[in-house]
Amino acid sequence: MxxxxxxxxxxxxxxxxxxxxxxxxxxxxxxxxxxxxxxxxxxxxxxxxxxxxxxxxxxxxxxxxxxxxxxxxTFDFGRSYATKQKISQMIKEGMGPSLSLAVPAFFFGSILGIIISLLVALYRGKLFDRLTVVLSVAGMSVSVLAYIIAGQYYLAYMSGLFPISGWEPGLRGVPFLVLPGLIWVIVSLGSDVRFFRTVMLDEINQDYVRTAYAKGLGKYRVLFRHVLKNAMIPIITRLVIAIPFLYTGSLLLENFFSIPGLGSMSINAINSSDFPVIKAITFIGALLYVGGNIVTDICYALADPRVRLK
Amino acid sequence: MALLEIKDLSIQFSTDEGVLHAVDNLNLSVDQGKTLCIVGESGCGKSVTARAIMGLLPIPPAKITSGSVVLDTKDLLGLSEKEMRALRGNDIAMIFQDPMTSLNPVLTCGYQIQESLHIHDKITKKEAKEKALALMKQVGIPEAEKRFSEYPHQFSGGMRQRVMIAMALSCKPKLLIADEPTTALDVSIQAQILELLGTLKKSSDMAMIFITHDLGVVAEIADEIIVLYAGTVAERGTTKDIFNHAAHPYTLGLLESVPHISKEQEHLTVIPGTLPDPTDYQPGCRFYERCTFHSDLCKKDPVEEEITPGHRVACFHYRLKDQQY
Incomplete structure (x- = not known):
């Protein structure tokens, strides 16, 4: 290994x-x-x-x-053309806000997606399944901009449930992250559920599932002990591939919610032709992507005994 | 008294092409310690019957329109899913055709064997493991301790089927349903598995329903045989009745189509034609189209008639047999 x-x-x-x-x-x-x-x-x-x-x-x-x-x-990318700040320092500062939005939203969204797709696979063809498919397609089809504008107008401006935009370090920043986080989850949920549902349905029709039922196992045990572990390979692939993109956060969400993360930083750098900053962000992205691929391969071996790393 | 008694069982599937009659008015019974073979070609309703006993039919599209399945004294069709679950893998166990795909590829064989022990007998993990190891030895898996923590892909086809058998036998079932358990295996391995099933059955006195289309296999293990054709019984009797005194033209055709090593044959003998469309059965004998004996008599539904005690045939022409052959 x-x-x-x-x-x-x-x-x-x-x-x-x-x-x-x-x-x-x-x-x-x-x-x-x-x-x-x-x-x-x-x-x-x-x-x-x-x-x-x-x-x-x-x-x-x-x-x-x-x-x-x-x-x-040396991970010393020089200074920004535009702000003259050290780029390594800028990335260090931007990473916090980006990750504090992206990581919880990503994990919550993924786990929710997996659970919903397991339930959908269980109630295949029933109303719950059909409703989920329709909602997923609808969720995928609506632009993130629509969610941002509607969310900011109705949930933040009209009802005052959340601040409209902004960011603060530490725990005080949490209220600012709820609305963009929610939008992130909704947007990713649509395509995640569609994908995971296909994976689960593929597995649930396998012979070993029939064997498991013939042993007298209940459907939840069959689902969580037998099906989920087999479905992990395609799920891992999809999730790990997404991880490197978490560090740039969401360009649009950070911009609209004034979160000073790497997403906002990238957009500003592109707008002002701040080449060293863009180069640094691109390179770190590539580094994480390659690293993510290696992690995926290791996860395969952990999830599936048939994969032998040689 | 019979251990399992099926009376008047009819199963339908609703499909896009219409209602498919998978099994019609099936009657059968199995005694403790006996092996019943259900023989027939693909689509005759063998596996559907097995699933119905296990309570594993996908409902819908499947629907049991009539009949009863009584194990001991319990009507299985009237049980709730929870009660059925307690029986499955416990009183009735099943082994499947393809040991390559019927085992879960990402769980160890040991875990899969001890899982039903864990569910049905409330025992500790250690006890379950010991029992599972004993089972593995019993079904002839060498180096059981080492192989306990190995995965299905590390086993050969025959060994995997042994794992399936160990799994099925773990809770000492009263009835074992074997759905073509040797079809996917090499002939030499087939013989080993059949021998194993024979020995295990003798030592535990369980009843077995053995589903197959391979008459060679049937001759080796059956006490009684039911020949199914298009969801109905064509003929039933002891192994001797069927092999030496077959009366139904379909049974005769099946026996004819077994190749003989002593005879020099250019072509294999086949029964001409195919199964009738199960969504559109005509009244009368379902073998009519393919039968060399058919006459106007066969436009009526045939009923099973007893030729000798226990040997029954659903054909109007069985009396003609001696003249024709």
């Missing part, structure tokens, strides 16, 4: 190397010149050259690339 993990990590290095190359080419080679945007109209050539030198953009490309690689390996 351990040697498998080590091998997978070594295998991941070329992938990450490729990511650095692509992000570098996209931003430093074909991405246009950030200096013009920074200095604004009417700046003199002298000013431009000075800024270029300061940012290291006057050096040959290969030197710039090695400098970028050095930044990545």
């Amino acid at each position: 351990l040697s498998y993990i080590i091998r997978r990590i070594i295998q991941a290095i070329p992938t990450l190397f490729g990511v650095t190359l692509v992000t570098f080419i996209v931003f430093n080679v074909v991405g246009g010149d950030p200096v013009y945007q920074m200095v604004g109209k009417g700046a003199g050539q002298k000013e431009i050259d000075a800024l270029r030198r300061e940012l290291g953009l006057d050096r040959p490309l290969y030197q710039q690339y090695f400098f970028y690689l050095k930044q990545i390996t």
